[in-house]
Amino acid sequence: MSCSSARNPAAPLAAALLLCAAAGCDRWPWEPAAETVDASPVASKAPAVRLQDPGVLAVVNDTAVTQERLRRRVQGLPDDHPSGFMTTFGPARVIQRKPRTPEERHILLEELVKEELMVQDAVSAGLERDPEVRQQLDDARRIILINGLTQRDVKGIEISDDEVKDHYSRFKEVYKTPARLHIRQIATKTLQDAEQVRTQAVQGADFSQLAQQHSVGASKDKGGDVGWYIKALDRQIQTIAGQQPTEGELFPQLEAVAFSMEPGQISQPVKGPDSLYYVVKAEERKDEQVRPLTEMSEQLRTGLLIQKRQKSLQEHIDRLWKKGKVELNEARVEQQP
Numbered sequence: 328m329s330c331s332s333a334r335n336p337a338a339p340l341a342a343a344l345l346l347c348a349a350a351g352c353d354r355w356p357w358e359p360a361a362e363t364v365d366a367s368p369v370a371s372k373a374p375a376v377r378l379q380d381p382g383v384l385a386v387v388n389d390t391a392v393t394q395e396r397l398r399r400r401v402q403g404l405p406d407d408h409p410s411g412f413m414t415t416f417g418p419a420r421v422i423q424r425k426p427r428t429p430e431e432r433h434i435l436l437e438e439l440v441k442e443e444l445m446v447q448d449a450v451s452a453g454l455e456r457d458p459e460v461r462q463q464l465d466d467a468r469r470i471i472l473i474n475g476l477t478q479r480d481v482k483g484i485e486i487s488d489d490e491v492k493d494h495y496s497r498f499k500e501v502y503k504t505p506a507r508l509h510i511r512q513i514a515t516k517t518l519q520d521a522e523q524v525r526t527q528a529v530q531g532a533d534f535s536q537l538a539q540q541h542s543v544g545a546s547k548d549k550g551g552d553v554g555w556y557i558k559a560l561d562r563q564i565q566t567i568a569g570q571q572p573t574e575g576e577l578f579p580q581l582e583a584v585a586f587s588m589e590p591g592q593i594s595q596p597v598k599g600p601d602s603l604y605y606v607v608k609a610e611e612r613k614d615e616q617v618r619p620l621t622e623m624s625e626q627l628r629t630g631l632l633i634q635k636r637q638k639s640l641q642e643h644i645d646r647l648w649k650k651g652k653v654e655l656n657e658a659r660v661e662q663q664p
Contacts, residue, residue, distance in 0.1 A: 397435065502617065513534070515606075525606045535550025557572060594608075
């Protein structure tokens, strides 16, 4: 049964579509070679490619490997990569960055020659007619066309300085470095034990030694050192902003007490949700800092540009969806394994 739908359930298209790297052929692999018909009694044969021809770097069975093909390959490589410059063929050799020496450019040219030999061999073997290969070529063609359309649609979209400043002023809280507190703690089973331990600490006993002797917490072997903490609200803000805080989070009653303390101060006992009593000492404190716009300008510009381009692309897809005739067989989709 066929059913139509006016809804647009299309999920937003990913901003960055991966561009399939072409093998370097002068025509698309899926594109059949043009057949030339000469009306004259004797068809003139195309002149053979010569190594001396302009822009020709190599000739492989009468097919040119050109400077333009090498340029495109180099352009598609990153400036640097931890794996350095290695090549695809041969043991443990992969091209990962732009060549830097004449020798490396020669190696890259040899790679293009090897690729051309393999492409020609595949065509001779009739792989272009293999159904699976044809499907893969068609998939690659579709991705390249979509990528080309995407690049055309987002061309000219930029982010102004005023847009960066406005975003920063409205979301300044998101970009702050929150207040952080480094603490030690002693956990006891009774309030009486906690009060006794606190009295000894206030009177000058070493807090870390007291933790090793009296704490029932997991940090006792480290002298009660439990590391750095931030407030729950700051953790929530960072998480919403897509950040991953590495600091810990205290339970609400202890957070209120701990973040009111200065370094060196020791808290009154606080009962935790696990029915243990906690005495904490503030070791070090770092107040919140808001990163200045000058420090974040380019980072914000890049993020806003991605968002703006994604929005523009999605709006274009929505217009195509409304303008076109789209029918969905939802019942059949739901039956798909």
